[in-house]
Amino acid sequence: MRPKSVALAEWLYLASIALLIAVSVLTWDAAVAQGGFALAAGVTAFGVGLSLLLLILTTRRGSRVALWLLVALTVLGAAGVMLQVATGVLATGLIGMLTIAQLVLTILPIVLLFRRARAPGLTRSRTAASTTMPRRRSRHDTDEPARGHDHRRRAVGAGHCRGAGL
Template identity: 50%
Template sequence: MRPKSVILGERLSLAAIILLVVLAALGWADTVAQAGVAIALIANGLLIGLFLLATLLTTRMASRVGLGLLVVMTVLNLIGFLYQVSVGALAEGLFGVLTAVQAAASLVAVVMLMRPNALAWYRAMAEVSDQ
């Protein structure tokens, strides 16, 4: 049985992914204007797909590789968010608020997935799969 921290981490990560979809939809016109439709589809699809893959690998299959990917992607996401804040480029209004909430939800999700009981569950699941 999955620990509560893994379940909560999964829910928060999925909420962050939903916010990524909403942000992609809200920023679609600007992204297409700057990069074109093909690049907008590939960039948004790849980002959302990788976050979803890493979340499911981590929370459903107890994959340490998935957890590592999720941590790396979250750190890169936070670096981008903090850079936007530092240079004053964070969008105003709803888009800016959703960006901040998405970054926070991703960070809290990773923290929940790195709690001691979650790490113990990953180890126990690895031992079960080795047998």
């Protein structure tokens, strides 16, 4: 079972993708007028698709590469919003509020994914891997405990004591 912080991060990021789609719908006419239908549709589809892919790879597969790509995408988005605020281009009203809310809903999951509580969900340990997929046994695998380095067992066994005169 995944940690609660990973599940919450997934839902929050899905909400940010929903807001991304809402902002895209609200600004569709301006995007089409600026770059044409194909460019507006392509950019929107690419952004949503890439976000979904990275989210699934991060929260469901535990991919560290996808997590860092998600961080990079979030940093680029935050830089774009800050640039819009600094230059006064950020839309006011509903679109501006949705853009800020989308940014917040993008940053919060990243923070949650880096919490210590998410470690079992995003690290591939030997036990986690063995519960999801059976591990191939090698010729060195046995069901018996390892022997040879247990000094207590040798000290008690017959013939291993020096002072016994054997």
